[in-house]
Amino acid sequence: MASEATSGTTRRDFLYVATGAVGAVGVGAAVWPLIDQMNPDASVRALASIEFDLAPVGVGESFTITWRGQPIFVRHRTEAEIAEARAVPMEDLKDPATDLERVVEGKEQWLIMIGICTHLGCVPLGQKPSDAKGDYNGWFCPCHGSHYDIAGRIRKGPAPLNLVLPPIEFLSDTIVKVG
Amino acid sequence: MSGNSSYNPTGAVEKWFDERLPILRFSKEHLMDFPTPKNINYWWTFGAVLAFILVIQIVTGIVLAMHYVPNSELAFNSVEAIRRDVNYGRIIQGTHAVGASMFFAAVYIHIFRGLYYGSYKAPREILWILGVVIFVLMMATAFMGYVLPWGQMSFWAATVITNIFAAIPVIGDPILALLRGGFAVDNATLNRFFSLHYLLPFIIAAVVGLHIWALHVPGNNNPVGVEVKSSHDTLPFHPYFTMKDLFVIVVVLIPFAWFVFFAPDILGHPDNYIPADPLLTPPHIVPEWYFLPFYAILRAIDFDMWFISSKLGGVIFFGGSILVLFFVPWLDRSKVRSGNFRPLFRPFFWLFVLNFLMLTYLGAQVAEGIYVLLSKVGTAYYFAYFLIILPIISRVERPAPLPASISESVLGKAEASGEKGQ
Numbered sequence: 147m148a149s150e151a152t153s154g155t156t157r158r159d160f161l162y163v164a165t166g167a168v169g170a171v172g173v174g175a176a177v178w179p180l181i182d183q184m185n186p187d188a189s190v191r192a193l194a195s196i197e198f199d200l201a202p203v204g205v206g207e208s209f210t211i212t213w214r215g216q217p218i219f220v221r222h223r224t225e226a227e228i229a230e231a232r233a234v235p236m237e238d239l240k241d242p243a244t245d246l247e248r249v250v251e252g253k254e255q256w257l258i259m260i261g262i263c264t265h266l267g268c269v270p271l272g273q274k275p276s277d278a279k280g281d282y283n284g285w286f287c288p289c290h291g292s293h294y295d296i297a298g299r300i301r302k303g304p305a306p307l308n309l310v311l312p313p314i315e316f317l318s319d320t321i322v323k324v325g
Numbered sequence: 326m327s328g329n330s331s332y333n334p335t336g337a338v339e340k341w342f343d344e345r346l347p348i349l350r351f352s353k354e355h356l357m358d359f360p361t362p363k364n365i366n367y368w369w370t371f372g373a374v375l376a377f378i379l380v381i382q383i384v385t386g387i388v389l390a391m392h393y394v395p396n397s398e399l400a401f402n403s404v405e406a407i408r409r410d411v412n413y414g415r416i417i418q419g420t421h422a423v424g425a426s427m428f429f430a431a432v433y434i435h436i437f438r439g440l441y442y443g444s445y446k447a448p449r450e451i452l453w454i455l456g457v458v459i460f461v462l463m464m465a466t467a468f469m470g471y472v473l474p475w476g477q478m479s480f481w482a483a484t485v486i487t488n489i490f491a492a493i494p495v496i497g498d499p500i501l502a503l504l505r506g507g508f509a510v511d512n513a514t515l516n517r518f519f520s521l522h523y524l525l526p527f528i529i530a531a532v533v534g535l536h537i538w539a540l541h542v543p544g545n546n547n548p549v550g551v552e553v554k555s556s557h558d559t560l561p562f563h564p565y566f567t568m569k570d571l572f573v574i575v576v577v578l579i580p581f582a583w584f585v586f587f588a589p590d591i592l593g594h595p596d597n598y599i600p601a602d603p604l605l606t607p608p609h610i611v612p613e614w615y616f617l618p619f620y621a622i623l624r625a626i627d628f629d630m631w632f633i634s635s636k637l638g639g640v641i642f643f644g645g646s647i648l649v650l651f652f653v654p655w656l657d658r659s660k661v662r663s664g665n666f667r668p669l670f671r672p673f674f675w676l677f678v679l680n681f682l683m684l685t686y687l688g689a690q691v692a693e694g695i696y697v698l699l700s701k702v703g704t705a706y707y708f709a710y711f712l713i714i715l716p717i718i719s720r721v722e723r724p725a726p727l728p729a730s731i732s733e734s735v736l737g738k739a740e741a742s743g744e745k746g747q
């Protein structure tokens with residue numbers, strides 16, 4: 147006993163630390179559910195995917211659907227718009243991506259994006275023919291003035307990234323699955 | 326500040342009580358007899374105004390919560406029902422909504438008072454820091470309250486403000502999911518905001534308690550910034566300052582009542598009377614007026630800096646504009662508290678006030694042309710004032726001579742020394 151006491155660390159020190167450690171783990175385990183309950187719940191997570199038909203959308207038209215409570219922009223681009231998107235030099239882009247990287251090969255006319263500005267989350271204008279389309283003929287976010295081009299790439303304004311692409315899959319020629 | 330207790334329990338019951346729970350003694354010392362500098366001016370009444378408005382918000386809020394429904398399908402209509410159907414609901418809801426604006430008007434006056442008279446300086450640093458904590462809690466409370474009516478501005482304010490957290494590298498996205506409880510702002514978000522909007526005012530009340538505790542250790546600062554030297558410099562809080570505070574509360578109630586009765590919606594945005602639509606952002610979203618200066622700072626950063634994107638940059642400056650307030654006691658090194666004796670400080674201070682008003686104006690304008698440039702200039706001055714100007718002038722400035730005591734500043738030298746001779 148006496149030699150143990152002088153050596154600095156004692157059984158008692160060990161027990162203090164061990165008790166403290168178990169206590170900390172216990173508190174952590176009790177607090178975690180109280181925090182995690184704030185994360186998206188099972189009913190929200192279950193809305194994982196949707197399917198829709200592109201057939202009714204004419205060339206040059208757009209429409210918006212909802213996926214996980216977020217707007218999905220679908221645009222049936224004209225030949226001229228595709229050509230315009232491809233002609234943009236990479237040096238002009240803040241978040242460089244070729245037009246081909248943003249569409250499904252063989253389906254270049256269909257641009258399908260999450261319609262949420264990558265700045266602070268407003269829904270950009272440009273889906274309706276009467277909307278402002280910004281300086282690059284695509285979409286314009288009115289909140290703080292971000293301009294997106296006809297491939298949904300950020301060209302001007304505070305948004306840091308291109309409009310995000312959701313996971314999509316063509317189930318047939320016109321049926322698309324998002325999610 | 327004990328030792329000035331004049332509490333003498335009269336009678337056996339009071340004495341018995343005092344020995345067990347000296348709450349009457351405490352109240353007498355702190356709410357009635359507390360020695361208060363006799364020269365404090367009307368800018369010192371806004372603390373009491375703030376306490377009064379906090380009580381109004383809590384009382385009207387609890388009543389609103391008896392009728393409000395925190396559900397994304399029902400919330401909008403439940404607020405409309407409060408305004409139309411509930412007995413006196415129009416006035417109670419109006420008081421709560423206008424009360425938030427009055428609260429911020431009062432807190433800005435209170436903060437600028439502190440900045441001018443150097444009330445943040447030793448030994449009042451903790452008092453000041455607690456004040457900034459209250460300010461941050463107020464902003465969180467008002468933001469979440471504004472979301473509750475679930476109009477277009479509610480929804481898009483919630484979207485934009487929660488998105489601010491997503492700019493934080495690595496942990497941003499998990500925080501965003503945690504705040505919203507979904508992939509977008511939705512019913513889950515509304516529910517938790519209601520819960521927290523109910524909670525935070527009580528946390529504010531607790532911090533206000535600490536704030537006043539920290540005030541009652543050194544006592545009030547005053548317009549000349551010279552510490553209290555003797556009992557000649559002070560008057561008891563009651564009735565001298567209770568009455569003065571009450572007078573100002575009545576004066577503040579005049580515009581308050583005018584808004585509630587005649588223009589309850591004028592301080593809000595008409596778009597908030599359109600129910601929330603997650604697929605349609607209003608063409609021009611603006612926060613409530615009291616957030617505009619900080620919103621202007623957020624938007625002013627529309628360019629990348631080194632590896633920091635404009636989005637993260639905006640958030641850093643936005644957060645920094647409030648965080649910097651915590652450090653003011655150490656940024657301003659001048660020993661002289663009151664701006665009245667600081668000739669070099671004064672013009673920069675008033676420029677800061679004007680600049681803050683300009684930022685308020687700019688926050689409501691569209692982010693285009695000259696407004697963007699002015700926002701950048703305003704943001705630069707806001708930070709320069711705290712980080713460059715205050716540290717430098719506190720070194721180079723030659724302050725005007727200070728009066729020897731508060732009494733001397735009030736009565737003049739001869740009279741004050743005469744008083745001492747008595």
Ligand code: HEM
Nearest residue numbers: 382383386387389390393422425467470471473474523526
């Ligand atoms: C720190 C004090 C408080 C502030 C600054 C504050 C601020 C606000 C604001 C700005 C609104 C939106 C009003 C509108 O635009 O219509 C609101 C709504 C609301 N608040 Fe508060 N509030 C406070 C305290 C409380 C308390 C203590 C409760 C009690 C539960 C409460 C309950 C409510 C309810 C139910 C609503 C929704 C009804 C409405 O929109 O008027 N508030 N609050």
Ligand code: FES
Nearest residue numbers: 263265266287290
């Ligand atoms: S949210 Fe689109 S520009 Fe800010």
